[in-house]
Amino acid sequence: MNLNSSVKTMLNGSGTTNNKWSGVAFLIKNKLKKYIIKFVPITERIAVLYLNTAYKPTILLNVYVPPKLTERMLFLEHLDNVISSLPKRYNIIAMGDFNTKIGHDITYKVSNTIGHTTVYNSNDKDGKKLLQICFDNNLKIENTFFKHKPPHLMTFSRGGHSSQIDFFLSNIHSWFADVKAILNINISDHKLIKAHIIIRSDEWRNNNTRRIHSTIRTTPEQPTKWHFTNINKTTYNETICSGLARIIQLFPTKPLEECWSDFKSAIFHAYNNLNHSQIPKREWLSANTKNLILSIKNDRSRNLELWKRI
Structure with a gap:
């Protein structure tokens, strides 16, 4: 492969030197080499690249799902295991040819796994499996969140038939500004897919969150202030312990939310039934x-x- 001297290649595949089959590759500019932590080839169809980015490492997965129907489901199971084994505290971006069709599915749309720009009305069998993998690992299919004309949505074309089978999956949706297919670059029957990614730091996220919250902030409920100086500690302890003992007996049979509500009620009840001085309100x-x-x-x-x- 003839590459510009400013580009570094990392290739993982199988086959002969002149005819690479089922291989996946990363092309990295030499000036970005210093950000590479490690390159891990899993199989000839899955490769993982660890990068040192803004506020925590980013993991890039390059994936090529087998075109044969008999091999796809087994491969997706293996892919699920690989993604599940990755550190969830890291940024994860998976990309490549998934050979599956993702359609309109209200269940995954509500969970925000997919957006409103789906090409198909329904999923194929492998598409449902891919959606389940994304849902289980908190990934979003980024292609479906950006509205474009059909030529920029379709990623594969052969014999006059076009389809969308190449995707970007990610757990950092806020980094993605756009995803679309590039036209007029015909190097194979797959189009090049371009993702516009803006790497954001913790400082940006905190400031942006603060700005959003400031527009919807309402007056918070004032916390209850208790004055324990003049109460009988022994009596209070006995009262609250007797109330909590009854709740603990029912703990295995009740939902957690109800138990927490009962705990709060018991604490309030124990305090309110004792003689105590309240903190005067301050003007x-x-x-x-x-x-x-x-x-x-x-x-x-x-x-x-x-x-x-x-």
Whole structure:
């Protein structure tokens, strides 16, 4: 393979030197070589590349699902095991020829595994398996989240028939700005698929989340303040222990949410039934500050013209 000197190639495949079959490869620019942690060839159809990116490592998987129907399901099972074994705290991007058709499926659309831009109305058998793999591993099929004209959605063409069988899968949807097929580059019956990825750091994510939350923030519920200084600790402990003992007996038979609600009720009940002094409410403004504001308002109303000049 003749490559530009600025490109580094990592190839994993099988077959003869001049005729590579079922191989997958990564082409990396030499200036990005310093970010490579390691390259792990799993099989001739699966290769894994570990990169050192913004705030945690990113794992790239290059996948080529067998075209033969008899081999696909077994391969997808193996792919599921490979993805499941990867560290979930890392960024994961899987890409390649999956030889499956992903269609409209309301179950996976609700779970946000797929978006609204699906080419087909239904999945084939292997497509359902791929969707289940994505759902189990918290991956999204990025091609389905970006709206384009049909030529930019179809990734494979042969004999006048086009289909979408090449995908990007990822657990970092916020990094993807666009995914589409590139036209007019005919090197095989598969089109090149281009993903526009913006690597975002923790600082960006925190700032962006803060900005979003600021637009929908409502007044939070004030926490209950308890004053334990003047209560009888022994009596309180006995009261709460007797209430919790009854809940613990029912713990195996009740849902966790109900048990937590019962725990809260028992703690509140034990405290409210004891003699205790409540913390007095604090005024936001002192009496002197309120009087000063009132006097300023009165002066302003009496000397409106003077205030306007000021």
